[in-house]
Each structure stands twice: as C-alpha cells, then as structure tokens.
Amino acid sequence: MRKSIATVSVSGSLAEKLDAIAAAGFDGVEIFENDLISSPLSPEEVRTRVADLGLTIDLYQPFRDFEAVPAEALADNLRRAERKFALMERLGAPMLLVCSNVSPDTVDDDELAAEHLRLLATRAAEHGIRIAYEALAWGRHVDEYLHSWRIVRMADHPNLGVCLDSFHILSRGSDPGGIEAIPGEKIFYLQLADAPRLAMDVLQWSRHYRCFPGQGDFDVAGLAEHALRAGYGGPLSLEVFNDIFRQASANRTARDAMRSLLLLEGGVPSAAGPTGFAFAELAVPSPDRLAGLLAALGFARTGRHATKPVELWEQNQARILLNSAHEGTSLSALGLETLDPAGVVERAERLLAPVLPRHRGPGEAKLDAVAAPDGTELFFCRTAEPSWRADFTPERVPRGDITHLDHVALAQPRHHFDEAALFYRGVLGLHPHQSVELADPYGLVRSRAMSGPGHGVRMVLNIASVSAGDTSWQHVALASRDIMATARRLHGLTLPIPGNYYDDLEARHDLSANRLRTLRELGLLYDRDDRGEFLHLYTATFGRVFFEVVQRIGDYRGYGMVNSPVRLAVQHARPYA
Template sequence: MRKSIATVSVSGTLTEKLEAVAAAGFDGVEIFENDLLACPLPPEEIRARAAGLGLGIDLYQPFRDFESVTPDVLARNLRRAEHKFRVMRRLGADLLLVCSNVSPGVVGDDELAAEQLRLLADRAAEHGIRIAYEALAWGRHVNEYLHAWRVVRMADHPNLGTCLDSFHILSRGSDPIGIEAIPGEKIFFLQLADAPLLAMDVLQWSRHHRCFPGQGNFDVAGLVRHALNAGYTGPLSLEVFNDHFRQAVTGRTARDGMRSLLALEGELERAAHPSVPTGFAFAELSGPGPLRGVLAALGFARTGTHPTKPVELWSQGGARLLLNEGPPGTDPALVAIGLDSPHPGGAVKHAESLLSPVLPRERAPEDAPLDAVAAPDGTEIFFCDDGWLADFGGPGAPVAGEVTRIDHVALTQPPHYFDEAELFYRSVLGLSPQESLDLPDPYGLLRSKAMSAPDGSVRMVVNVAQVGAGHHPWQHVALACEDVVAVARRLRARQPGLLLPIPGNYYDDLEARHEIDPELRELGVLYDRDGDGEFLHLYTVTVGRVFFEFVQRIGGYQGYGAGNAPIRLAVQHVSPARGA
C-alpha cells in the first residue's frame, strides 16, 4: 500500500523533513500547516521539491473549528477556507483535513454541521479539492468516528468524506469494528499512531505521547484491517505528535516510521516471523583486561581463541561469552549479542526488509559466515547457527559450573531511542514487550521495558537512564543458575569484593513482608515473588560499563525483580567500578 507520513512527525525544517521522508522510502507526505507557514519557500517550490524527491502531497492539514457555527462565524470560516484552497492548489494538494470543532460556542446540531460541511465541500469542489472530516477525541460535540460519519452521510456530497485516525478512535476505547459499516470510497484518509496506555487528559496524551505503530499498546493493525475490509484503498499515513521525535535526528525518525509501516504490513498479511530467536548463542564484551579475572572468578573458563581476530571464547554450562580487545583506552562494554536462529539467512533478509542493513565486517575466508545488524544503541545483533563455534575449535567439552545459560541481557539506550528500540526488537526479532516501568534512581528515573520470545528462551531488557548526576549507560548480562545461594557462598568466600553490597535496611523490610532464609542477608542475595513463583538474584560490581547478575527462577516466575532495581541503582551510584 501507499505509505505517507505527516511532516509534524519528524524534526527539522520543512525541506529537511521532505528529504528525510523521501530517503526513508515514503511515497507521500501530509503537509502540516505550521511547517509551511514557517518555510521561506513559496508553495510552488515546495511542490517542486516534493515532486523531485518522488513524494506526493497527500493531505494538507489541519483546518480547525469550521462547522456548527453562527452565520457570521461561518462567513469568516469560508473566507479562511478559500485562502486554504488557493494555497493547496499552489502546493498541488487536493485533500484538506477538517477537524471537528472544539470551540466552546459551537452548536450541538448535526443537521447544521452537515449543512455547513456540504457548503464547504461545494466551495472545495470548485478548486478540485476534497474534504476529509475527522472526529477529534476531544471535539466539543463530534468526538467519535461514527458520529463524524453520520454527519458526512447527512451532508451527502461527493467531495466530502471522513478521515479515520487510530489515536482518536482507540484512545476513547471505541470499537473499530464499526469502520466496516463505512463505504470504503467515503474513507478519504487513514492516519495511524500508536500510544502507551496512560491515565491522563486525552489532549495532552495526543500532543505529547503518540508513537509509531508497534511502539505502544493500541491494536493499530486490527483497526487497519477493519478499514481494508471496508474497501479503503488510500495511503497508510503516520501522524505522530511526540516530544522525543521532535528532538531526534530527522532521518532516523523517518526510517523508524517506515519500519513501523513495513512491520504493520507483515502483521496484516499474518506472515510468520522468520527470525524469532531460540536462545542466546553468545554475548560479546570488549576490553578483556579487567574482565578476564572477573569471568574466572565467576566460574568461566577460556575454551577457545579466534584464529584471525583478537577474540576469546569463555564458557560455563550453556553460557558463552566472547571477549575482544576493543578500542584502546575504552571501558569494558557489551558490544554484541549472538542469537540462536533456526534460519539465519531468513532472519537477515527479514531485518534488511525492515531497514536494518547488514553491517560490514572483515572476514577471513575460513571464518564462519556470520551476519549482524545494528540495534538502535549500536549493539551488534548476530543471527547464528552452531557453525560459529568452529572459529573457536568447535563446542569442546562443557565447562561445569553453577551457570546453565544466559537468562537475559539489559541494554541502556540513548535518551531518544527507547521507542525505536522497542520497535526494533519487536519487529526485527519478533520479541513481545511487557509493560513499561519507571524505576526510581537516586538522581532521576530508569525507564525500563522487558521483551521476550514466546517461550522465554531469549529475554532482552531495554532501559533509558534519565538521571541528573550524569548519564550512566550501564549494561548487564544475567546468568541463569540452579542455586544462587551456592553461587553467593562461593563468591563471598573467594571474591568478597566482587559482589554488590546490599544495605541491611533492604533486608529489614524484606523480612517484614516475606519469610526468608536469614542467609540471604549475609550473602547479599535479593528476593522477589509473584503469583507464579519466586526469584533469587545477586549482582556483581560494575566493571567499566558492565556488570553481571546471577538469577534463579523458581516455579513459573517470569519477571526480573523490578522491585529490587532501585536498591541496585542506589548502591551502584556509590560503589566504585572496576576498570573504569
């Protein structure tokens, strides 16, 4: 289907927006009026620039507070409309978005609204222009999409149809099944936006917290499916008001918007996702100097060295970690994740189809053919079968120890990439998101969202640190084990300074809420439980940017001990990092 985006959805000047939108592969744009008014170029030149970039101007918007008004106001509104029509002809746009009236003095009279919209459509027709009437979720009288359709139907004019907006429909909890009662030819335009579920005024929700489909909690695909069933054949157009998007790099946001529409198309086609991973092949860390001793203390053993690259393989149980030299003078960091994939080639092609190109890599002829794409924070994501182990002499004999596998990895994103990261892991890897959490940090907040494969074999946690005492891009690798208490005993006996010290006040409160083994306090083991099971975990101190976590899941526990995260954050701020 034709893909479009409103210029308000990305940052920059109008010309910068057009260039970024075209580069992302869109077919058209909605010109938001403020972008045109602030542009020094005349409408004719904007039209020429868009055409030169291969973009159509699919919609001009918005025209506000027109219908259900007194005769004197109507006269003024028609004068405004005539000016808009002349501007649109210069732009080469033939569809105008008219929002339902929000003025305090508007009359609640559908017949009057229909009569005045019919008059507007008559005037528009003289200029070869059509009118798309949209119900704003906060409209004074018309705030439901089926109400807007009733008014359009009453007006009965060929140049008047309706515009459906997923945010305005879904934010009110309206059932989109009613879309199928609207003739497809009378749905003149379809605007798409997702949003997180927030308990707030709908106008503020709309103006600041919309996001691209797949980044929020709305069933945007279901709504689009209803529109297609009704016979809609126009563009799928993104209209997103978001404070972070307005500050982000224009081209990056435009590409993310296109990725959301491509993923949406795949969902509409109900295509099987070709790249849902089945486990962690490895986590790759740079800066081996300070990490070698830490891994040895944690029970890992070096089991191989790459023949052509300065990379070592460290193993324990089913967990494998790679250590590479990394750039000189940089702190240890988590730089890549290898995912077990049943079809690595198909996974790579799927990632490329969603605008995640394969990263260039130096590869010797004898090296395993591994391909990687970049996650939004720059972490390399590899799609693997067992062939990669041949670079290190094969799987070798298993290294016995408490660790059984990698349970999850947590990556701290740059501030404006949280929504992009969710869409990446959701669409490119097929992971399902859990609820977004805001966790208190002594100097701000940590925004966190966990994402996982259906069977829990791969878990990723995406974080954004919003702190006032400097940015702490901490990353961590969580290692699953059968007995966290045994791990803690061993490490406390042999490496007492390696584990993060947990305050006694935490255990005083914990013991008031749960009956726990007193040894947890002595060992620094944290505890959580839910209706499905229990969770034991402990942390190491930070090494550069990285720390490790040991986790033990008991019963059906699927969480991450989020209630303990504020304790961990507070202690990390005051505990010196190794190798920093």
C-alpha cells in the same frame, strides 16, 4: 498500499523533513500547516521539491473550528477556506483535513453542521479539492468517529468524506469495528498513530505521547484492517505528535516510521526467531580485567580466535566473548541462536536494519550480523552445528552452577527507546511487556522487558533520566542452578546490599528465619510472583558492564525489578570495580 506521513511527525525544517521522508521510502506526505507557514519555500517551490523527491502531497491540514457556528462566524470561516483552497491549488494538494469544532461558539446541531460542511464541500469542489472531516477526541460536540460519519452522510456531498484517526478512536475506547459500516469510498483518509496507555487529558496525551504503530499499546493494525475491509483504498498515513521525535534525527525517525508501516502491513518475509543466546560479546581494553571475575563465576577460557583479539569463556551453555580491540568496557554484541540465520538477516534488512560488513579470514565461520538502534551488533548463528566456535579451537567446557544466559539489559539513548522496542519486536519477534519507571537516587529509569517464545531470549531496554554522571549501564544476567553456591564463590565481588533491605524483605514476605539469614549473609535479593520465586545478585561494574546472577524457582517470569532501586543506589555509591 501507498505509504504517507505527516510532516509534523519528524523534526527539522520543511525541506529537511521532505528529504528524510523521501529517503525512508515513503510515497506521499501530509503537509502540516505550521511547517509550510514557517518555511522560506513558496507553495510552488514546495510542490516542485516534493515532485522531484518522488513524493505526492496527499493532504493539507488542519482546518479548524468551521462547522455549526453562527452566521457571522460562518462567513468568516468561508473566507478563510477560500484562501486555503487557493493555497492548496498552488501546492497541488487534493484534500483538506477539517477537524471537528472545539470552539465555544459552536452549537450542538448535527443538521447545521451537515449544512455547513455541505457548503464547504461545494466550494472545495470548484477547486478540485475534497474535504476529509475528522472527529477529534476532544471535539466540543463531535468527538466520536461514527458521529462524524452521521454528519457526513447527512451532508450527502461527493466531495465530503471522513478522516479516520486511530488515536482519536482508540484513545476513547471506541469500537473500531463500526468502521466497516462506512462505505469505503466515503473513507477519504486514514491516519495511524499508536500511544502508551496513560491516565491523562486526551489532548495532552495526543500532543505529546503518540508514537508509531507497534510502539504503544493500541491495536492499530486491527483498526487498519477494519478500514481495508470497508473498502478503503487510500494511503496508510502516519500522524504522530511526540516530543522525543521532534528532537531526534529526521532521517532516523522517518526510517523508524517506515519500519512501523512495513510491520503493520505484514508484507515482510517471516523467519524463525531466536531461541536463545549463543554468546554475549564484551568489548574490553584487556581480557585480564574480567578474567578473575569470570573464573570466580566458574567460567574457563576455552579458546582464542584464530585471527582476532577475542577470547572465548564458557560454562555449560553460557558463553562470553572478550574482544580486546577496544578501549572501554561495554556489551558490544550478542549472538542469537536461530534455525534460519539467513532468513532472519533478510527480514532485518527488509525492515531497514543495517547489515554489518564482516571481515572473514580463510576458513572462518560465516556470521551474518545487523546493527540494533543502540549500535549493539546482533549475530545470528546455529551453535549446534560446526559453527563459529570452531574459530576458537575450543577446549573442554566446564560444568558448573551457571547454565546459560538468562537475559541481557541494554541501555538505550533517550531518543531511541521506542525505536528499539519496535526493532526488537519486529526483527526478533520479541513480545514487549509493560513499561515501568524505577526510582533512581538521582532521577528515574524507564524500563521495558521483552521476551521471545518460550522465554529463550529475554531482553530489558532501559533509559536513565538522572543527574549524577553516566548511568548508561548494561548487564548480562547468568542463570544459576545453585545461586547460593555461586554467591559463596563470589564473596567480596558482589554489590553489598544494605541491611535495611532485609528488614523490609522480612516485613514484605513470610520467609523463614534461616532463609532470611542466608539471603542476608550472601547478599542475595528476593522476589516472587504467582508462578514462583526469584533469587539474584549483582557484581561490581566494569566500565559500562556488570553481571547479574539469577535463579528462577518454579515458573517465575519477571526480572526482580522491585529490587532495582536498591541496586541503583548501591551502584551510585560504588559505581566501578
């Protein structure tokens, strides 16, 4: 289907917005009135620029507070409408969005509303323009989409139909199944937006927290499917009001918007998602800086890359690469096990992820990689076959307490959090869990966990809004089958947990005195859910990176986030090794 987006959804001047929208591959735009009013371009110049970019203008919006008003107000509203119709002819815009009235002057009279909208549609028809009537979720008398359809049906004019907006429908909890009762030819326009579920005024919710489909908690795809089954044949259009998007790069936001529609349509080729972590690669100025910690964790250096300054450290199925071609210490790349590396890369490329060029020496393994929104390089591989490990001439792998990589936590730039969630959901097939906010001594950390089928791949995305220094920490969580043995080997290399934590733990959980004493002595943290228990510890931080060691008992599926405020407080006090 054709894809469109409202100019209000991206940042910049109208000219910058149009350039970004075209570059992302959209077919059309909705021109938001404020963008035109503030533009130095005349309507004719906008029309020409849109056409030169290969776009169409699908809608001009919004026209407010028109219907069901006293006679003197109606006369003024019709005068306004005629001015807008003349403007739209200059723009080449074929449709005007009319929002349900929110003015205190409007009356609760469906017949009067239908009469006024019929009159407006008659005037619009003289200019070759159609009217799409939309029920705002905060409309004074018309706030539900089936109510707007009843009024449109009463008005009975060929140039009058409804505009369906997923936010206005789903934020009210309305059943979108009723859309299929509306004839497809009377659904003039479909606007799509997602949002996190928030307990707040719906107007503020709409104006500040909308996001692209797949980034929030609404079933936007299901609503669109109802519209298509009803016979809707217009564009899929995005209308998103979001404070973060208004500050971010227009090109990046437009590309993210297009990715959301590609995923919603479902036309991207499927591929087997990752089943586990092949490796985590750390950029380090010198491998020696982390060698002592890795050795204490039970890892051994099993190989050096034939042509690159990279060391391979292994223990069972846990693999860490140390790449010394860098200045700072950070988590720079992840290797992901998948049955179809080429298929995953093709899917990622179709979803607008940049494929990374990679220099290969003679005989070196072919590893395809794409860049995640935060710059992390994602490699797709099959370690079980002759593979990337052959580049390191690996030695015997030690068997110890650490078995594999349990999860990774990636710090996200503030403007890219929702983009990252959609990227990992779409490209890797991860399931997003509920966002949570964690207390930091100097602010808040927003966190969202994501996991794949069978929980073989787990990721945690974090953004920090704090006032004290750089807390864009990343970490690699290592699974241990005997965390107490691991903790004893790490004596002096882990974060010191305050005694008050264990006093509180004793109050919160009915643990034996011996177990509490052991946890306290070893600096272990504890959590439980209805499936099992969780023990974990943290190492000191090296650059931007620290390690977590975890042991899941039973079928515990969380991440011990209840303990994160304690970890953050200690890290602020002792940020680096």
